Structures are given as structure tokens and as C-alpha cells.
Amino acid sequence: MPELPEVETTLRAIKKFKGSVLKEAKVHNKNLRWPVVDGFESSVKEQVVENLERRAKYIIFKLSNNKNIIIHLGMSGNLRIANNNENFFIKHDHIELIFDDERIIYNDPRRFGSMHLTANIHKHKLIKNLGPEPLSENFNAEDFFSACNNSKTNIKSFLMNQKNVVGIGNIYASESLFLAKINPSKNANKLDLEACKRLVAAGKQILEQAIEVGGTTLKDFYSADGSPGYFKFKLNVYGREGEICNNCKNSIHKTVINQRATFFCKNCQI
DNA sequence: CGAAAAACCTGGCAGC
DNA sequence: TGCTGCCAGGTTTTTC
Numbered sequence: 171m172p173e174l175p176e177v178e179t180t181l182r183a184i185k186k187f188k189g190s191v192l193k194e195a196k197v198h199n200k201n202l203r204w205p206v207v208d209g210f211e212s213s214v215k216e217q218v219v220e221n222l223e224r225r226a227k228y229i230i231f232k233l234s235n236n237k238n239i240i241i242h243l244g245m246s247g248n249l250r251i252a253n254n255n256e257n258f259f260i261k262h263d264h265i266e267l268i269f270d271d272e273r274i275i276y277n278d279p280r281r282f283g284s285m286h287l288t289a290n291i292h293k294h295k296l297i298k299n300l301g302p303e304p305l306s307e308n309f310n311a312e313d314f315f316s317a318c319n320n321s322k323t324n325i326k327s328f329l330m331n332q333k334n335v336v337g338i339g340n341i342y343a344s345e346s347l348f349l350a351k352i353n354p355s356k357n358a359n360k361l362d363l364e365a366c367k368r369l370v371a372a373g374k375q376i377l378e379q380a381i382e383v384g385g386t387t388l389k390d391f392y393s394a395d396g397s398p399g400y401f402k403f404k405l406n407v408y409g410r411e412g413e414i415c416n417n418c419k420n421s422i423h424k425t426v427i428n429q430r431a432t433f434f435c436k437n438c439q440i
Numbered sequence: 441c442g443a444a445a446a447a448c449c450t451g452g453c454a455g456c
Numbered sequence: 457t458g459c460t461g462c463c464a465g466g467t468t469t470t471t472c
Contacts (some may be wrong), residue, residue, distance in 0.1 A: 203449090203467085245465060279450050281449055282448070301451070
């Protein structure tokens with residue numbers, strides 16, 4: 171389910187566990203994208219969750235023993251909250267993080283996600299090479315423009331590369347490029363500063379709006395299949411092949427870039 | 441080295 | 457009803 175807004179929405183839903191004691195973890199299936207380390211359960215047992223934060227698409231639990239749990243949801247992962255008096259499992263519930271009254275359940279059919287334990291977040295291999303947060307000042311037109319200049323790939327792949335900016339996945343890449351009126355196949359090094367300004371602004375706007383509507387789904391967070399996500403966000407191009415462009419009334423086209431479905435308007439996006 | 445393709449998995453759906 | 461093939465919101469690993 172996750173691009174950055176969905177991860178952020180998930181984080182906000184579980185933020186209430188900050189300050190709580192993680193009584194116990196149960197790993198039912200350790201075979202995720204990478205195996206959950208041996209000793210995970212004993213390492214996190216009875217630790218206070220001192221902070222809950224997000225970096226890129228990773229959710230990070232800071233524990234009182236100075237260890238950190240890192241969670242990535244992959245393509246199909248989600249977290250949900252369940253009451254401990256409901257002994258309710260569904261297929262692909264892999265890990266439980268159990269608190270006094272409630273527990274957080276990690277479910278992931280495709281197991282592209284993962285859960286890690288590390289002492290130093292910033293040295294972790296999945297974290298250390300990440301690019302700027304899209305909603306921060308570190309993601310700005312000037313720096314993005316100079317990075318684009320040094321790239322030979324197309325702008326859509328460039329935008330989805332987490333070294334250049336984090337959090338933008340396949341859906342919001344198409345949506346951002348539509349809003350910025352840039353053709354997804356265009357070489358990154360062909361973008362001028364004005365185009366970069368539009369794209370950076372578009373990316374921030376899309377992500378902020380998606381987070382905003384994601385927040386409205388929080389009330390559904392308890393239901394097993396009520397995962398917050400894309401269904402509330404109004405998409406201009408993604409999944410709309412053959413439909414009418416909301417801007418110019420030509421039809422939306424679909425192509426494949428880097429093995430990923432890509433949607434755009436040939437008329438609006440130059 | 442950077443860029444492009446393959447790989448990791450399961451489930452849902454269209455088409456036969 | 458099956459069965460088959462294709463598609464899916466990510467990112468690492470392998471190949472060129």
C-alpha cells in the first residue's frame with residue numbers, strides 16, 4: 171500500500187504508542203524481504219517506545235535500550251491495531267508488537283517489506299544513502315536541478331530513485347509530472363530550472379494533499395482491510411488510460427518506463 | 441561507473 | 457468452474 175503519504179498516515183495512527191511499554195513481540199513468520207534477526211523478540215521485550223518517527227518510507231521505533239525497530243511495508247504491507255482481547259488473525263499476519271491493551275500487527279502478503287533491529291539508525295544500510303525528505307527544505311529546485319543535470323535517465327525514474335528524493339513511488343511520480351506538465355520520458359538533464367521548480371512544487375503539493383486525505387481514513391484504521399490509502403485521493407492520470415485529461419480533454423496515455431506503468435497526457439506534458 | 445533489467449513474493453482479475 | 461497469464465503502491469541485486 172505505501173508511498174510516503176500512506177506510511178505517514180500509518181505512523182500517525184500508531185503514534186499513540188509513544189511512551190508505552192512494548193510488552194512482547196511475536197514473530198510468526200520471519201521470512202520477509204530479509205529474515206527478521208534471531209533474538210528480535212527478546213531484544214525488544216519490555217522496552218519503552220521513546221519515540222516513533224518516519225524517514226522516507228521507513229517507520230522507526232526508538233526503544234529505551236537504544237535499539238531501533240525499522241519497518242518497511244514493501245508493496246503490500248500494512249500495520250493495523252487490534253485489541254488484545256480479540257484473538258483475531260488473518261492470513262499473512264507476520265509479526266505482532268504487543269502493548270498493554272492493544273497490539274500492532276504487521277501484515278504483508280507479498281513479503282516485500284521487512285523489519286529490522288539496529289543500534290545506529292544513520293549507519294543502517296537501508297537508511298544511510300537516502301536522499302532529502304520531499305517536504306523539507308532539503309528538497310528544493312536549485313539542488314534538484316543540479317542533480318538532474320548529472321543524470322542520464324528519464325525524469326520519472328529519476329524522481330522514483332530514493333537517492334534523489336525519498337517517498338515518491340509509482341503513483342505519485344505520474345501525478346507529480348502531470349501537475350508540473352513534464353513528460354515522464356524526458357531526460358532529467360533536459361529539464362531547465364523552471365521545470366524543476368514546477369516539479370518540486372508539484373511533488374510537495376501532491377504529497378501534502380495525499381497526507382491530508384489519508385488522515386481522514388484514520389478512523390478506519392482498526393478494521394482489518396481498512397488500510398489508509400489511495401482510494402481517497404483524486405488521481406489525475408494514474409490508472410486513467412483512455413480517459414479524458416482533466417486539463418485539456420485529450421485522452422490519457424499509458425506507457426511503461428523502467429518496467430512500471432506510467433500515465434500521462436501527451437498534450438499537456440512536454 | 442551508471443543505467444536498465446531481473447529478482448524477490450502472493451493474490452486478484454481478465455480471458456479462454 | 458478451472459486454468460493461464462498478466463498485473464500490482466518497492467527496492468535490491470544482477471547484468472550490460
